[in-house]
Amino acid sequence: MFVMSGWTSVGAQNRCLSGRVVDRDSGESVRDAHVWENTLSVGSVTDSSGYFKICLPDDLEQALLTVSHASFETQRIVVEDFSKETFVIVLERKDLLQSEVQIVRRRKAVINDILPGQHLITGSDISRMPSFLGEADVVRTLQQSPGVQSVSEGIGGVYVRGGGPGQNGIFLDGMELMNPVHLMGLFSVFNPITTNKVELFKGHNPSFLRGGLSSSILVSSVDPIQDENFVSGSVGNIATNLAFAQRSKNGRFGVTVGFRRSYLELYRGVSGLFVDEEKNYFERSFYRFYDFNGRISYHPADRTSFYLSWYLGKDDFMIDDEEIGYDAGTNYGNKAFALEWRQRTGTNSILSAKASWTGTWSDFDGEIIDNDLLFQSSYDKYSVGVMMTSEQSGHLIRAGMDASWHQTVPQDMEMELMNDIRTADDEFRSADVSGFVEGTWDVSPMLSVSAGFRGIWYFNLGPYQYEGLNKLEVAPSNEIVDREFYGIPSVSVLLRFPARDEVRFAWTRNVQLMHLATLSTMPLPNDIWMMSSPKLAPQTGHLWSVEYSLRSGDYEFSSGAFGRLLGNQLVFNVNTEEEEMNFEDHFFHGKGRSYGVELSARKTKGRFQGSLNYTLSRSERSFPDIFSGEWFPDKFDRTHDLSLSTSFRVNDRWTFNTSWIYATGNNMTLPAGRMWMMGSVMNDYAGYNNFRLPAYHRLDMSASMKLDSDIFRESVLDFSIINVYNRANPYFVFYRVYQGDSNYDIDIRAAQVSLFPVMPSVSWKFKF
Structure with a gap:
């Protein structure tokens, strides 16, 4: 148990003792804990953030506190040193009882409890996943949740309920990160040592979040003042991680910092010693990344807090394969900063304000099948916001406003095709102001209801120029080009039954102002971020969900079904025929739909733990300008997605972890045939996304x-092996034409590029 005590003066007659109660294992706040002063028989109950306050006489020399909770061991504390102001109590969880005990009464309402498709992942859940190159991983842990599909080789990201990687709102300590992965999806950008918890919302986002069309992912770092302090790291033959969390002696100031660096580029020189030349992907590839994140907490008074958070990260990637004519490199990354102020205005109410900046960029330079391409894109966002949260018995209310300014450079390109050089440089500016309100009510012990609404006023700003058929539209810098209003309503219902099973229903209409346009004709990892513009409307979607869940002892079961209708979907097409085109004219506009079922079973306690998740889904798109509007499978459509993870603690020294994933392959558009026409080879296409890559599957193990x-x-x-059976999962596939003995004699072969073979690693983890 760790205790620091403190008093706050409130007049001449008494003083108030304030503090917070936390869980030692997870670092989470403990709500509804009873804090009792035995001498005077007065006490308090902790709120949703674990805080409590007890007012006592000014002449009291010592306080005899008893802290109790049904799920934790009771703590008895003697407080004699009243010179410090921060008071933190850490509770130990109780051992499990042999017989089941049912609690009839329910704790105060929290809006997240009612929403279907939401999951909470703690730091201990992440640590149980098999390590990759000595590292546990946040995104890989998320992919063990039902409805969250696995990555493909070289195309990192999170696929939620038939959506693409650009339809997720991803936040680290309130900072939005546009690209959540390193090394083409094998690492996430979140440092596992500094991660405290992860909250996932699959489409039904709380209204206070400016989330994505498919999901919102909230990652919270360790609070250096409220959570356990440490110096920790891992040293391996491929990657190194160093992190620490420390607070000052008076408990008012704390710092959490994490830094990671990979050394996969060293595999290029030694991979030939243990991998056959035919499958030696490292010999033809170069990988490297780093990231640096942190959080500074400052509590000048008991009810006032300031937080400064940051993230910096960069990836370098290169492939040099002369046989298939691919010689290209890319670098990309994220930068973000956020400053937040929180003021507790009452026992269960908080006022907060935040200012943040986030930026992402992507640069590509290389030669693909004798065509040279230099392609750069970037996105910057500046935001401010304020929010009030008030939680009372049986209901919770949140309300607030925020504003953002966006600068998007979707393409700064130079492309050489058949000795013809094309250039393009585009920039767009926009802004938005929005307000929201949401509430949760416990109507009865069996019924809870949640509803919310966010309204967004969106403005496109100059400089803007569009060459239409009959006129040239020009707007000077920062002039409002057009404005629109968008509403985002949501409703959720939770039914509870005596047998500890629950049913949730929800409907949400989502609006996403940003597009991640997939490149339809080039196999690049650099897709294009593009804010809505006068000619590109925001993405919209309607999501319906039903979910059933049951807890029985150490086991959890859940099943659910969902359906989604999507509007204003885009596909980017590199048009090389027109001499001059507006950037907005390069897009196909269409609609989408997805539907599916999710099944999950988990064992959450004991020496053996594990989870089995299966998703059966369909995701389709329709574009009037693509094959006459016929429905076709989306690039990220996964009919089947299966994941199995296990963790077995043999004894106090040894623990074994395994993870196996299987996913239906991604879709690509490839020619169904070739023909000679006027001395040239012409492609014959039989549909869009007509070719499905081989299934993706991989077994990872660690001890x-x-x-x-x-x-x-x-x-x-830590000993780990990634891709144990050396599966050559495809990065991309294309057809290469080889000339025969005559002009009309051609040999066409399918070529596959794969990235990651079997990769063993050894690392040492330590903590002070």
Whole structure:
């Protein structure tokens, strides 16, 4: 148990003792804990953030506190040192009872409890996943949730309920990150050591979030003042991670910092020693990334807090394969900063204000099948906002406003095709102002209802120029070109039954102002971010969900079904025929739909733990200008997605983890045939996204051994093997034409590019 005590003066007659109660294992706040002063028989109950306040006489020399909760061991504390102001109590969880005990009464309402398709992942859940190159991973843990599909080789991201990677709102400590992965999807941008918890909302986003069309993902870092302090890291033959969280002696100031660096580029020189030349992808590839994130907390008073958060990260990637004519490199990354102020205005109410900046960029330079391409894109967003949260018995209310300014450079391109050089440079500016309100009510012990609404006023700004058929539209810098209003309503209902099973229903209309336009003709990892413009309307969607869940002892079961209708979907097409085109004219406009069922089973306690998740879904698109509007499978359509993860603790020293994933392959548009026409080879297409890549599957295994140490609080050797059976999962596939003995003699062969073979690693993890 760790305790720091503090008093706050409130007049001459009494003083108030304030503090917070947290869970030692997870670092989470403990709500509804009873804090009792035994001498005077007065007490308080912690709120949703774990805070409490007890007012006592000014002449009291010591306080005798008893802290109790049904799920935790009771703590008895004697407080004598009243010079410090921060008071933190850490509780230990109780051992499980042999017989089941049912609690009839329910704690105060929290809006997240009612929404279907939401999951909470703790730091301990992440650590149980098999390590990759000595690292546990946040995104890989998310992909073990039903409805969240696995990545493909070289196309990183999160696919939620038939959506693409550009339809997720991803936040780290309130900072929006546009690209959530490193190394083409094998690492996430979130440092597992500094991650405290992850909240996932699959389409039914709380109204206070400016989330994505498919999901919102909230990652919270360790709070250096409220959570456990540490110095921790991992050192391996491929990647290194170092992180720490420390607070000042008076408990008012704290810092959390994490830094990671990979060394996969070293595999190029030694991979030939253990991988056949035919499958030696490292010899033809180069990989490297780093990231640097942190959080500074400052509490000048008991009810006032300031937080400064940041993230910097960059990836470098290159393929050089002379046989298939692919020689290209790319670098991309994220930058973000956020400053937040929080003021507790009452026992269960908080006023907060935040200012943030986020930026992402992507640069591509290379030669693809004898065509040279230089392609750059970037996006910057500046935001401010204010929010009030008030939680009372049986209901919760949130309300607030925010505003953002966006600058988008979707393409700065130079392309050489058949000795013809094309250039393009486009920039768009926009702004938005929005307000929201949402509430949750416990109508009865069996019924809870949640509803919310967000209104967005969206403005497109100059400089803007559009060459139409009959006129040239020009707007000077920062002049309003056009404005629109969009509404985002949502309703959720939760039914509880005595047998500990629950049913949730929800409907949400989502609006996403940003597009991630997939490139239809080039196999690049650099898709294009594009804000809505006068000619490109925001994405819209209607989502219906029903979910059934049951908890029985150590096991959790859930099943659900969903349906989505999508509007204003885009596909980017590189048009090389027109001499001059507006950037907005390069897009096909269409609609989409997706539907499916999700099944999940988990064992959450004991020496053996694991989860089995299966998603059966269909995701389709229709564009009037593509094959006469016929429905076709989306690029990220996955009919089947299956994941199995296990964790077995043999004893206090050894733990074994496994993870196996299987997913139907992505779709691509490839020619169904070739023909000679006027001395040239012409492609014959039989449909859009008419070719499905081979299925993606991979087995990862790891084993960890705890070492005895008098120096380190924790010392662990981690052994891992990624892609155990060396599956050559496809990065992309294309047809290459080889000339025969005569002009009309051609040999056409399918070529596949794969990235990651079997990769073993050893790392050492430590914690002070």
